[in-house]
Amino acid sequence: QAKIVGMMEAMGIMQHHDAITGTEKQAVADDYARILSERMSGCGDVTRKAINNLLSDSDEASNLELKSCLLLNISLCEETESSEDFLVTIYNPISHVVSQYVRLPVSGDSYTVTDYNDEETPSQLVPIPDSILNIAYRNSSARNEIVFQASNLPPLGLATYRVTLAANKLQGRLSRDLEESEESSEDDHSDDSFEETDG
């Protein structure tokens, strides 16, 4: 509750005409940015809990560490850039079904997007413009953005997509094949002791 109230207070401050129009001194503008950043971060904790409540009640799902990308205005998102396999959870705050294109900066050159049913969703890599890449203070390895459509998002509901680096997926398949192969090999020499091993 304290975190929500903190965000409410920040929004109250931002309704001052100086914050709306930019007629504040630079130091005040910087302070507004600080207040908003802190309070949005706090409110993110609340959102994370709320969305986890909406997700499956299994222990695994309820532990999702949801992160927001607050620097997408310069095509920067540490979470998507540093991961070869991540989930994108999208909440629709409108009370009717909508479809929305999602753009996220990524470091790799080829990705696969799958929906909750493990069905592949069409996606496209688009280069980030050089003028963004050349921003001196933009410390990012992302040179492309992955684009896909989150279709038919339910009213006030969620959808989750999985984004996987294609090479990573291939490697994953190979590992699985190898594991299956090992398992069948193990089956051939079935022994009770095998069931007790970590493998």
Added chain:
Amino acid sequence: NDRGLEEDNDNGGEELEKVEAEGDITIGNDLISVSIDGSNGRVKSITNNGLEIPVQQEFLYYEGVQGNNAEVLNRSSGAYIFRPISSEPISISETVSTSVHKGVLVEEVHQVFNDWVSQVIRVYKGETHVEFEWLVGPIPISDNVGKEPITRFTTNFESEELFYTDSNGRELLERRRDYRPTWTANLTEPVSGNYYPVTSKILIRDQNQGLELAVLNDRSQGGSSMKDGQVEIMVHRRLLSDDAKGVGEALNETAYGEGLLARGRHFVFAGEIAGSNNVSLAAQERLLAQRILLAPWVFISRGSAAQTR
């Protein structure tokens, strides 16, 4: 080419191409398309529902007045006051370098106007609007001149001095150039006197042709229609003098020692007022406005396929 995307077929990149602006370029979908003039790299027309509308788009800037604030006529352009030196804005660039990126979901033209203005024009599959994502800044001030850049759309519409803006949550209001509804106006500041707040939309109409051009924005801005058939919106400001209205500082913001960059989007509808498929253009705009204002929230996490399900 230097990113190797053209050879990559895994992400709808089979159609990706990068071309120099020689012939005209067209991007779009089944519903709407944009033509870029190959000779100068600028927007030439928008075709909606089979109807081609000549539309030019360019970036210009007004130079801000730097006065001594001793009296009204000497006031500077600043945080509170928009006072351009001239009524005619200066073009930022006559020619634009372009690259085209086409794929299964979105088609884009990347434009570079100069070293501080660039833009991406894109059309997503299934959408009925054109998106202009502009990036402006850091605005150069080495010439000691404050600048107030604008984006301007020009059509052949006979808009009869009328344009429409919303402001501060109120309904769309009719604005008439050089006119006030309750007194005889004699505008001594012809540009700023015709600028109005644009909270979410500015549009012009040609009633005889039954056509409309509407620009939706992602933030409050100032805008106007200084000539029939034109819509302009201010996208950034960097000024070197305080306007003596209370801030006590020039509107000369910096980050990391450089002038600020501003990046934003304009969503452009151009077509018949009646719209298409029994959905008026205004209704299409309203639905998009809701999608912009209440955009889905995106969260990232590490997880497994089980969690996805």
